[in-house]
Amino acid sequence: MHADLSRLTFRPERHYAAVVAQQGRVQLDADTNEQTAIQLHQTRTLAADLIGPHGGPRDAAGFRIDHVGGRHDLDxxxxxxxxxxxxGILCDADRPAPGVPVPDEDDQRAAxxxxxxxWTYWDxxxxxLDPERPGDRLPSPATAPFVVYLQVWERTVTAAEDPALRExxxxxxxxxxxxxVKVVWQVLPLSxxxxxxxxxxxxxxxxxxAFARWARRRSTPSARLAARAERPGHADEDPCLVKPDARYRGPENQLYRVEVxxxxxAGDATFKWSRENGSVVLPxxxxxxxxxxxxxxxxxxRLGLDVGDHVELTDTAHASRLDALPLLRVEELDLPGRRVRLSGEPAPxxxxxxxxxxxxxxxxxxAGPRRKGRTTALRGGAVPVTEGEWLPLEDGVEVYFATGGTYRTGDxxxxxxxxxxxxxxWPTDTARRPLLREPAGIIRxxxxxALVQGEQGAVDLRLxxxxxxxxxxxxxxxxxxxxxxxxREEQAAEAGPAGTPPRPGADPGDTTRGDR
Known part of the structure; x- marks a missing residue:
């Protein structure tokens, strides 16, 4: 998630049930976020255990699909x-009502x-989706049947995207x-x-x-990464910034984000990184x-722009589509006019x-990582993925991509x-060797x-x-x-024979009588 965070501490394998706040302690964002993650994990695990991989309530199941063929328009x-x-993730397909506006003074009839x-496929x-983009159009069921499926994932929304969040x-x-955190659902076709x-x-x-097998392959990422901090060779050039023996040489605490x-x-994939978890976003x-x-x-x-920075111009649509947009370089700053000149024109x-x-x-x-005295050139503003060796980012922070990985945009x-x-x-083994880990997200x-079969209509595949x-x-x-x-019998047994008072100190519930 692109947010200004100190770190992400939730690990399901630790089996923590709750975060317990202690008096007189500093409150951290990581603790609050871990409590939220624990509750979400418990709730969604319970829902998945009871419902199964997917399903809807019998009388209110959403996402029923009707195929509408267009004679002159697009399907x-x-x-x-x-x-x-x-x-276990709730997806709501109800379309919100637009509301009723106050009528004009000239016309008191509120329409x-x-x-x-x-909803429709296009809205x-x-x-x-864009009808002008051929890859977004639905296949023709008359040519070949196709499956309609639901893709669900989550993304972070800040006040830069939703100004209503700002106080x-x-x-x-x-x-x-x-x-x-927004639940994103997308209805898409699959041959x-x-x-x-x-x-x-x-x-x-x-x-x-067949779909369950396909989904398992798609949901399980093959990319693995490890991270470490190694004291760089030029550390002695400025030994006063941090401790002389420090491996991480940065002047501040950071949350580095490495994103595909x-x-x-590996030969085609690239990655970008941010020392602020990608949270520096300017409307x-x-x-x-x-x-x-x-x-x-x-x-x-620290949270602004400077000449030489690489930036990505995006919006809600392209963030939801997980498009890999061009990374452009800041060439000039116009501070009074709040303008920046980029190295190229943004994507159309x-x-x-x-x-x-x-x-x-x-x-x-x-710039790309410096290895063996040479600096690797950036490719389209991003760093080429090189597997099987440590790649330096900055200030001693290094990352390692395992061999044989397939990389997905946004991971x-x-x-x-x-x-x-x-x-x-970063987790290590007993010999203090960094462990390879799957991406923290995006989890799809x-x-x-439904199965769309031309004139036969759509066969419902929901549960x-x-x-x-x-x-x-x-x-x-x-x-x-x-x-x-x-x-009545119990009350009579407790009362005993008429006129017989209970013994002093006796238990009122003791029904025994006589001396022992």
């Missing part, structure tokens, strides 16, 4: 409202806006407060060939089984060629629509670096929704569950009478 899908759970009862809220009473000079199904009319179970930019195999007001007008240049020099269609909240995200690689790892220890926080979840609660059975008259008799 589309109708995505009906309701709720559906994927790996109620028409509310579509469903679903998080996919941002304006704090003033414009103050930074924003908390960020949000039967991708599922390795050769039948033209497969059964529901055949499709579900261009996916693929964009206007794009004019290579000049970008910003709403602010940052709160200070990016940053031009204000309602998509365009922003400029800073990344901190200025990331975080590496906390601390001046107090002069090192990084999948569920099949449903019934409520667990049932009515309380009414007691019969005989049971009630027997219960009443038992109560």
């Amino acid at each position: 589309t899908l109708h995505i009906h409202g309701g709720r559906y759970y994927v790996d 109620t806006p028409e509310t579509p009862g469903h 679903q809220p998080d996919a941002f 304006v009473a704090l003033g414009a000079a103050m930074p924003d407060t908390a960020a949000r 039967l060939g991708a599922l390795e199904i050769e039948e033209s009319e497969p059964s529901r179970e055949t499709v579900r089984d 930019h261009t996916g693929g195999e 964009v007001d206007e794009v004019d060629g290579t000049w970008v007008q910003l709403a602010t240049l940052g709160h200070d020099d 269609g990016v940053g031009r629509l204000p309602h998509l909240h365009p922003s400029l995200r800073r990344w901190d690689q200025h 990331y790892w975080t590496v906390p670096a601390r001046t107090a220890t002069g090192g990084v926080e 979840h999948y569920a099949p929704l 449903a569950f019934a409520p667990l609660a049932t009515g309380v059975p009414a007691a019969d008259e005989a049971a009630l009478a027997a219960e009443e008799r038992a109560g």
Whole structure:
């Protein structure tokens, strides 16, 4: 998640049930975020255990799919409202009502806006599909049947993207407060060939089984990374910054983020990194060629821009699509005008629509890793992935990509670096060798929704569950009478013979009589 965090501490293998705050202690963002992560993990694990990999409530299951063929227009899908759970994550397909505005003074009749009862393939809220892009168009079911599936993942939203999160009473000079995590759901097509199904009319179970195998392959990343801090060879040139024996030489605590930019195999994949977890984001007001007008240049020099920085111009649509956009270099700063000139013009269609909240995200690689006396050139502003060797980032921080990995755009790892220890926080074995770890995210979840078969319509592939609660059975008259008799007999036994007072100090519940 791109947020201003100190570190991420939740580890499910530790089996922590709660975070316990202690009096008189400093409150950290990591503790609060871990408590949230623990609760989410418990809730979603319980839901997945009870529901299964995916399913919806029997009377309110969402994401029913209707295929609508267009004679003159493009084909589309109708995505009906309701709720559906994927790996325990709640996905809500209900379309919000637009609300009723106050009528004009000249016309007191308040017209109620028409509310579509469903989403369509083209206007679903998080996919941002473009009919002009051939890869976004639906296949023709008359040519070959295809599966419609649900892809679910989460991304971070800050006040730069959703200004309503900012408390304006704090003033414009103050930074924003908390960020949000948004559940992103996207309804997408998938060919039967991708599922390795050769039948033209497969059964529901055949499709579900094949889809489960495909989803497992897609959900399990093969990329692995390790991190460490090694005292660089030039450390003695400025020994006063930190402890002389420190391996991490940075002047401040940082949360490094290593994120895959261009996916693929090692020869094609690239990555970018940030010492601020990718949280330096500046809202964009206007794009004019290579000049970008910003709403602010940052709160200070550390969280602002400088000539030579690499930036990524993005917006809500491209962030939701996980597009690998060009990384451009800052060539010139116009401080009074809050403008920056970039090394190239941003990608077409990016940053031009204000309602998509365009922003400029800073990344901190200025050059590729320096190895064996040579500096590796950047590729499109990003660092080429080199497997099987340690790659220096800065100030002694190094990362290592395991061989044989396949990289996906958006996958990331975080590496906390601390001046107090002069090192990084990364798991090691008993010999203090760094361990290879899967990406911390993005975790993708999948569920099949329908099999579209041309004139036969869409075959529903969803699963449903019934409520667990049932009515309380009414007691019969005989049971009630027997219960009443038992109560009277118990009271009589406790009272004893008439006129016999209880012994002094005796237990009122003791029904024994006489001396012993």
